[in-house]
Amino acid sequence: MSLLLNRNSFGNTANTGNVLSKDEASLLLNEWVLNEKLRIHMMQVAHLMKSWAAEKEKLNEADQWRWEMAGLLHDADWDQWPDQHCNKIITELEHRHIDPEIIHAIASHGPNHFGVEPVSMMDKMLYAFDELSGLIHAYSLMRPGGYDGMELKGVKKRLKEKSFAANVSREEIGDACNRAGLSLDEVIEFIITHQSSH
Ligand SMILES: [Fe+2]
């Protein structure tokens, strides 16, 4: 089964700045994603995207929401239409005249699967947070204290254990950090700090 999108252009630049309201985005999330674990994953990635946009990129609130929205909806079609991931959500957002940057970020969140290269920092951070956020969350669930006292070295140990969260591609994590120009340690530390409060 190929998920290749076979195109590199998404949405229309005339729609730059167009977003869903928070209510519209949660409605879509709740209607499309029935699996609670997946919803939690999407909300965690959304929170990381918003936090990064605010703290590291120093973006204003409107831009923070654009980053957050990309995180919130990146896997919207994965639960009910896995064979149409992520074509279905992209097409939906195009129909709703959403900002092409948000659509591009979603389209490039798995370059090996969708064949779209991450270009902007929004693209790159969504790619970098996606798998790593899931692995760190899985690690929190097996620790008695959850995120309490979680350390960088513990996460790195889990990363080296191939059997732990085996479906998480270590190669993609490394590739994503490289593309973003960030060290693996920096991204892990950011996730530990921000995901724990969420
Ligand atoms: Fe995905």
Ligand SMILES: [Fe+2]
């Ligand atoms: Fe994801």
